[in-house]
Amino acid sequence: MSQEFKPVSYSVTTITELMIPSYANFGGKIHGGILLSLMDKVAYACAAKHSNSYCVTVSIDTVDFLQPVEVGDLVSLHASINYVGKTSLVIGIKVVAENVKTGASKHTNTSYFTMVAKDEANNLKTVPGLILETREDVRRYLEAIKRKELKKEYKEQLDNRKTNLSIEAELHKLKTERCIIDKNLNFRSNI
Ligand SMILES: CC(C)(COP(=O)(O)OP(=O)(O)OC[C@H]1O[C@@H](n2cnc3c(N)ncnc32)[C@H](O)[C@@H]1OP(=O)(O)O)[C@@H](O)C(=O)NCCC(=O)NCCS
Numbered sequence: 001m002s003q004e005f006k007p008v009s010y011s012v013t014t015i016t017e018l019m020i021p022s023y024a025n026f027g028g029k030i031h032g033g034i035l036l037s038l039m040d041k042v043a044y045a046c047a048a049k050h051s052n053s054y055c056v057t058v059s060i061d062t063v064d065f066l067q068p069v070e071v072g073d074l075v076s077l078h079a080s081i082n083y084v085g086k087t088s089l090v091i092g093i094k095v096v097a098e099n100v101k102t103g104a105s106k107h108t109n110t111s112y113f114t115m116v117a118k119d120e121a122n123n124l125k126t127v128p129g130l131i132l133e134t135r136e137d138v139r140r141y142l143e144a145i146k147r148k149e150l151k152k153e154y155k156e157q158l159d160n161r162k163t164n165l166s167i168e169a170e171l172h173k174l175k176t177e178r179c180i181i182d183k184n185l186n187f188r189s190n191i
Pocket residue numbers: 056057058059084085086087088089114116124
């Protein structure tokens with residue numbers, strides 16, 4: 001692995017963008033896709049700066065839109081490297097929307113983007129290590145390790161479930177759900 005290390009502060013990145021009317025959905029609020037695109041952009045900028053290379057998004061850890069963003073809001077996306085692996089980096093992104101008239105700001109979401117660095121030949125590239133400068137940096141790094149462990153466990157459980165799932169044995173679970181099975185589907189055991 002590369003012996004180079006860079007501090008978290010070296011690649012801290014913020015993008016601020018005004019939410020213009022063309023970003024709105026039919027309900028007059030900002031499209032979730034616009035925010036996702038901005039999050040991908042700030043994650044890329046942060047990862048590219050830390051790794052000095054072209055990066056691609058591999059995975060996004062939960063995007064929950066906690067509050068709507070309005071046209072006219074100033075949205076700031078704060079990104080920093082939370083964790084580095086060999087070729088991957090986890091970038092934590094905090095999104096804050098500010099009403100410019102009142103000055104009120106709201107935290108609309110926090111997400112974690114995993115990116116990998118690529119070299120000129122498009123091969124995976126080892127990224128520099130991370131110097132944790134503050135207690136917050138250490139906390140974020142440890143949380144990222146925990147998320148990685150939980151994600152692995154979750155994936156294993158889902159894969160295991162896919163292999164062992166017996167639809168007939170679990171049909172009773174649909175009793176309380178708001179769905180009905182088309183009568184042309186012939187299950188051996190029905191609800
Ligand atoms: C990212 C990609 C190269 C990984 O390929 P792979 O064969 O799984 O490679 P590896 O197993 O060596 O994984 C490379 C790194 O990515 C990480 N990784 C792979 N899949 C991951 C996932 N689902 N979530 C988080 N990290 C992941 C691995 O942990 C590894 O990290 P490390 O080097 O720090 O240990 C491949 O999936 C890819 O090219 N995806 C498309 C990316 C892209 O084009 N994104 C743009 C959006 S369309």
